[in-house]
Amino acid sequence: MWDAELDVVIAGAGGCGLIAALAAAEKGLEVAVFEKTEFILGNTAASAGMIPAAGTRFQKEKGIFETAEEMAEDILKKNHYESDSELTLALCQESARLIEWMVDSLGIELSLVEEFSYPGQRNRRMHAPKSRSGLELIKKLRMEVSNRDNIYLTLKSELTDVIIENGKVSGVEVDTSHGKQKIKAEKVILATNGFGANKDLVNKYIPEIADALYFGYEANTGEAIKIGEKIGAALDCLTAYQGHSAVDEAHGILVTWGTIMMGGFMVNKEGQRFGDEAQGYSEFAKEILLQPDKHGYIIFDEDIYDQLLSIEDFKNIAEMNGFKSAETVVELAEKLKIDGEALINTMEEFELATERGKDAFGRKHFPKKLTGKLYGIRVVPALFHTQGGLKINTHAQVLNNNNEVIENLYAGGGAAVGVSGKNSYGYMSGNGLLAALGFGKIAGDHAAKTIQERVENK
Ligand SMILES: Cc1cc2nc3c(=O)[nH]c(=O)nc-3n(C[C@H](O)[C@H](O)[C@H](O)COP(=O)(O)OP(=O)(O)OC[C@H]3O[C@@H](n4cnc5c(N)ncnc54)[C@H](O)[C@@H]3O)c2cc1C
Missing domain, CATH: 3.50.50.60 (FAD/NAD(P)-binding domain)
Known part of the structure; x- marks a missing residue:
């Protein structure tokens, strides 16, 4: 047999x-x-x-x-x-x-x-x-x-x-x-x-x-x-899964959540934040599916960018010019093709929340004030595994x-x-x-x- x-x-x-x-x-x-x-x-x-x-x-x-x-x-x-x-x-x-x-x-x-x-x-x-x-x-x-x-x-x-x-x-x-x-x-x-x-x-x-x-x-x-x-x-x-909120769809590469945990945030196409990103990338994925066009944009600064270059995937995206960078919020919004005025307001609110250590979504994780050159990337949510x-x-x-x-x-x-x-x-x-x-x-x-x-x- x-x-x-x-x-x-x-x-x-x-x-x-x-x-x-x-x-x-x-x-x-x-x-x-x-x-x-x-x-x-x-x-x-x-x-x-x-x-x-x-x-x-x-x-x-x-x-x-x-x-x-x-x-x-x-x-x-x-x-x-x-x-x-x-x-x-x-x-x-x-x-x-x-x-x-x-x-x-x-x-x-x-x-x-x-x-x-x-x-x-x-x-x-x-x-x-x-x-x-x-x-x-x-x-x-x-x-x-x-x-x-x-x-x-x-x-x-x-x-x-x-x-x-x-x-x-x-x-x-x-x-x-x-x-x-x-x-x-x-x-x-x-x-x-x-x-x-x-x-x-x-x-x-x-x-x-x-x-x-x-x-x-x-x-x-x-x-x-x-x-x-x-x-x-x-x-x-069987209902458990790992979702992720940050896949760079253009290059098919994961964008590390370090971008958020080191002090960044996410907005939708309209330049608005829509939740506490620091709660976790898995549960945040389904929130992105509710946004216009079902995608989001991570915004962070030069300091975070420089530190994350030690991560292979992040470096690969950078080498393929996957991240947009700009000296001003408006310029970054233009490059990302999102609403610039709304992003200015969101940025101001985020700065205030960083000073206070909390925001309207319940986020309490604000490790740093964003300074210097700004970076951004369009991301889509994904199911990684069950x-x-x-x-x-x-x-x-x-x-x-x-x-x-x-x-x-x-x-x-x-x-x-x-x-x-x-x-x-x-x-x-x-x-x-x-x-x-x-x-x-x-x-x-x-x-x-x-x-x-x-x-x-x-
Ligand atoms: C982009 C991404 C990033 C992640 N990052 C992390 C991380 O940093 N840390 C972490 O803890 N987890 C991470 N995970 C999750 C982690 O990768 C998985 O939980 C883990 O690799 C699962 O290992 P596994 O051996 O069970 O499955 P796999 O590594 O998927 O291996 C399963 C293998 O079984 C084979 N197979 C399937 N069906 C059959 C069959 N019928 N007969 C024979 N072979 C079969 C498949 O072809 C495959 O080779 C990530 C997942 C993804 C997608």
């Missing part, structure tokens, strides 16, 4: 799948990774590569001492306590170990992001590759995978089913370039991300963002969720509707329920990679540990 037999089979070669593979392979297991596309990219490559973690040595070196409990509290506050608190804490407890393992065992250079803090994070806790780019991260993971002779990576191979025997998962069915294959495995890890690229599912579960650009990986069409549902897995928080999925426990094992473990099946990253609650406001920066890499590591370690225990007890 079987075409091949391995210890661990992983579907999806994004951040979650590759980390899970490396963790399981480190313990000497034979691992296969099946990737639907012909590339190793996924959303992980599109990301800014920022991984949050509490209690790392990189934080301590900078005098930042925080606990997993504090990090979990920040995440829970952001999602209004809608995510599972045990799962959230488990990920935060894993986070420092994960970062240090990636640096020490995988040789991936990561540093603490000191440029700015993201909404709701009490300390600097993002760790990222030097370029602040997920592409660098995934390339390094891929290189590590190819250095292991007990990991078999197969491209153009789509997971089409999970096979169950005697109530336990015993393998998978994969559609490969050699046809359908049945692969036997002691443990199966689903790392195929969510359903952001599946318009029907987005319309069904999160219609509020269905009109926005989808800025994630086209292959993420929700198979883990569909297969999981078929075999009786419980699904949770955050709900298969219900899992703290070992990343998939649960059924009675909260019982489905034997031998794990999920992580966008395929599983994340820690972003049930709404767009629940996404705290970093929740995506935290759930992908964190649950990938937890799943890989747990799968390896249980296989080794079984072998030892034989």
Whole structure:
């Protein structure tokens, strides 16, 4: 019946799948990774590569001492306590170990992001590759995978089913370039991300963002969720997602929210602000969809511009002249093709709000007065990825509707329920990679540990 037999089979070669593979392979297991596309990219490559973690040595070196409990509290506050608190804490407890393992065992250079803090994070806790780019991260993971002779990576191979025997998962069915294959495995890890690229599912579960650009990986069409549902897995928080308010549509590049968090603001085509931008870029996305032509303009100053040039994506936009700059508000408005008089008023109101430390929208985050040359860019809102999925426990094992473990099946990253609650406001920066890499590591370690225990007890 079987075409091949391995210890661990992983579907999806994004951040979650590759980390899970490396963790399981480190313990000497034979691992296969099946990737639907012909590339190793996924959303992980599109990301800014920022991984949050509490209690790392990189934080301590900078005098930042925080606990997993504090990090979990920040995440829970952001999602209004809608995510599972045990799962959230488990990920935060894993986070420092994960970062240090990636640096020490995988040789991936990561540093603490000191440029700015993201909404709701009490300390600097993002760790990222030097370029602040997920592409660098995934390339390094891929290189590590190819250095292991007990990991078999197969491209153009789509997971089409999970096979169950005697109530336990015993393998998978994969559609490969050699046809359908049945692969036997002691443990199966689903790392195929969510359903952001599946318009029907987005319309069904999160219609509020269905009109926005989808800025994630086209292959993420929700198979883990569909297969999981078929075999009786419980699904949770399917309405959760990461939106983003600032995609430079002209160049297809993300504009860092640092532009806002360092002191900028957003207006619509009529030169008017329309909300508290600092609450978070995810929930602000749906506000932009309500504006004329469904887009916005970020306004910031030279000082912010200069500091953000350290971020690869930002620098790329700058090199392609994506940002407009001007000495006066009117000149900037002209270049951006927005209402100049209204922008002058908005600028004056924003200056007053900066002095007072609050505004009519409830914004309290005004780190600096905008001075000198002004910069602006037109942006559109986007859906980055979905955050709900298969219900899992703290070992990343998939649960059924009675909260019982489905034997031998794990999920992580966008395929599983994340820690972003049930709404767009629940996404705290970093929740995506935290759930992908964190649950990938937890799943890989747990799968390896249980296989080794079984072998030892034989
Ligand atoms: C522009 C952008 C910026 C972001 N920035 C950040 C950030 O800085 N920090 C952060 O924490 N998060 C960020 N995120 C979110 C983060 O990228 C994701 O949460 C994370 O990468 C998900 O990892 P994953 O392994 O679950 O999925 P992916 O990396 O998308 O990998 C899934 C893989 O599974 C494959 N696949 C899909 N279906 C199948 C199938 N049936 N069979 C086999 N393979 C399949 C896909 O082709 C893909 O390669 C960002 C997202 C975007 C879009």
